[in-house]
Amino acid sequence: MNALQLTSEHASDFVVITVAGELDLATRPYLLAFAQDIIDTSPGTVVVDLSGVAFIDACGLSALIAIRRHARERGTPLLLAGAPPAVLKLLKLTNLDASFTVVSRSASADPPPGGAQDVPPLRAGLPFADR
Template identity: 75%
Template sequence: MNALQLTSEHANDFAVITVAGELDLATRPDLSAFTRDVIDARPGTVIIDLAGVTFIDACGLSALIAVKRHAREQGTPLLLAGAPPVVLKLLRLTNLDASFTVISRSGAMSPPPGCSEAASHVQAASPLADR
């Protein structure tokens, strides 16, 4: 069993949650509880940095959907950053890529107003591949 590593950094009106390891049935409760605590603190915008995700299955995807739902209920914008190919592929196959705001190092997509500093932080801190 691979442990899921979760950390968060807070600055101004945003929080960056860094996820490393596998997102699956075993780690879903950890991701859910951790992100719920961060979102409930009302940081403004939450960015989930997925650059360290090595595996994701349907349960991991379901966890991300639940996080998105909770963020929406709290009125908190949620962005996914640095999604590796394994995550992007699953999002595309399930047509959920249109449901999530995904940002990458290339900055091809502009973050919502007020999130440019957060996006810069994630881009500088994460080994994201240009897409």
């Protein structure tokens, strides 16, 4: 069984990437490839739903940083949604909390900056191979 599950939900002006499982050295390349592909092909805001993340380490954090950089290079607004306490703590400890736009899962029903009008309900994802 894969330690990481990734899915995406597309709307006209945003995409929600749902991440579930572990973000670490072994899963970093899968998240990067998945997110970069979506950023490269999506016309609007990208929301990364982290509510299903059970574990994150420095490699997982570096994946989020690389995704943020990739989004900035392409002019794509990026939001982190539903980050569990462990992710929020890691962002704060590394002083990266100000580098990301972080919204709570309940706040994701509000329009995110960058033009999205409605964010769909955030759901648990399917395995990466099923995207």
